[in-house]
Amino acid sequence: MMARRGSPRDRGDDDGPAAGDPDDEEMGHADEGAAVSCPYCGAANEIALDPSGGRRQDYVEDCQVCCQPWNVHVQYRRDGTAEIRVTAADAD
Numbered sequence: 001m002m003a004r005r006g007s008p009r010d011r012g013d014d015d016g017p018a019a020g021d022p023d024d025e026e027m028g029h030a031d032e033g034a035a036v037s038c039p040y041c042g043a044a045n046e047i048a049l050d051p052s053g054g055r056r057q058d059y060v061e062d063c064q065v066c067c068q069p070w071n072v073h074v075q076y077r078r079d080g081t082a083e084i085r086v087t088a089a090d091a092d
């Protein structure tokens with residue numbers, strides 16, 4: 001038998017409130033995708049980001065519209081936001 005605590009609504013082994021925190025954080029930061037403009041054709045593209053890949057990332061991605069290669073530079077700030085730069089791959 002457990003001793004009664006102050007509140008009859010004490011959450012005990014209910015993990016409801018604890019489970020809410022990661023969800024809020026995930027939804028609060030737009031770090032799973034970013035809108036960028038193609039340096040070749042100017043079209044808006046949505047690119048996927050991988051925050052687990054490191055604070056600084058450089059990779060090549062093709063434009064979804066004109067298929068030209070970009071150099072994508074991603075840097076995460078301390079507050080968790082991402083700074084993204086897209087340059088034309090063959091001009092860099």
Ligand SMILES: [Zn+2]
Nearest residue numbers: 038041063066
């Ligand atoms: Zn393009």
